[in-house]
Amino acid sequence: MATEAAGLAVGAISLASLFTTCIDCLDYITLARNYGRDLEISLTQMSLLNQRLSIWGEIVKAQNEGFELPALREQWPQIGSTVxxxxxxIKEAFYDASGLEERYGLKAVPGGTNTAAKIHESKALNQIMDTFHIIQRRRQKETSVVKKTWWAVHDKKKFDDLLRTISFNIDNLEKISENLNILEKQKKKLALVMDEIDDEDSLKLLVEAEEADKNTASASSGHSFMNTIIGERARVIMGNAGTSGASHEFRDTKITGAHVHMGNMSGAVAKSFWNASTPEAK
Known part of the structure; x- marks a missing residue:
């Protein structure tokens, strides 16, 4: 009888579980009741990042434990730490409630868990999210016994810091895709999905979000990370947080149970990050 192949893992965490957690985090962000166009654009940016990450996971078969993309499995010893x-x-950006409020301008939706009545996205944004299957995943999760906390965007400037962090890390995943010769496939998949959007207001919103995303990406670029090993109890932010600045190269870094930021950080973000309780204190 053939032995079933083991799924890929990052330390003690399976790739499937880690990827699913990241998607869950991105799915549970909505708009505050009195939102403006700027926040609507920012949440559209988040939806685009969500879709890019979803497509990456689909192409590499991240949730198919033991049956991930063969090229990914073959190169896992070399690229597993980068992935x-x-x-x-991305997961660490959502580490604690106080951090989400202080650093990223999010507030928990009253009641702890959300319902359709508490979601305030516009019709244009709703069509984008529906096309990206975000709304479908939300509905499925609403039936789960384990209820999730939803977060509403209140502060665009702080929320842009979260967008930069997520964009930076998805860019790194797509660099891996390029090495695996699947990046073009991901881009074509994204283009096909976006072609399904035919509402004029939704298309305008997408154009504005893509333009804003270029500015977000440029502010988070410049650093390179090679052979970085992160322990299970470490809390790490990789990339710029709240500011831009000089680029850096990080090589052969091993992080255990500590708070570490690798990149440029603003004073406001630093105060929140370094004052937060350590994983050991949780």
């Missing part, structure tokens, strides 16, 4: 670092950095 893991990117996903862990």
């Amino acid at each position: 893991g670092n990117a996903l862990i950095s």
Whole structure:
């Protein structure tokens, strides 16, 4: 009888579980009741990042434990830490409630868990999210026994810091895709999905979000991370947080149970990050 192949893992965490957690985090962000066009554009940016990450996971078969993309499995000893670092950095951005409020301008939706009545996206944004299957995933999760906290965007400037962090790490995943010769496939898949959007207001919103995303991406670029190992109890942010600045190269870094930021950080973000309780204190 053939032995079933083990799924890929990042330390003690399976790739499937880590990827699913990241998607869950991105799915549970909505708009505050009294939102403006700027926040609507920012949440559209988040939806685009969500879709890029979803497509990456689909193409590499991240949730098919033991049956991931053969090229990914073959190169996992060389690229596993890079993939893991990117996903862990996205997950860590949602590490604690106080950090989401202080650093990223999010507030928990009253009541702890959300219902359709508490979601305030516009019709244009709703069509984008529906096309990206975000709304479908939300509905499925609403039936789950384990209820999730939803977060509403209140502060665009702070929320842009979160967009930069996520964009930076998805860019790193797509660099891996380029090495695996699947990046063009991902881009074509994204283009096909976006072609399904035919509402004029939704298309205008997408154009504005893509333009804003270029500015977000440029502010988060410049650093390179090679052979970084992150322990299970470490809390790490990789990339710029709240500011831009000189680029840096990080090589052969091993992080255990500590708070570490690798990149440029603003004073406001630093105060929140370094004052937060350590994982050991949780």
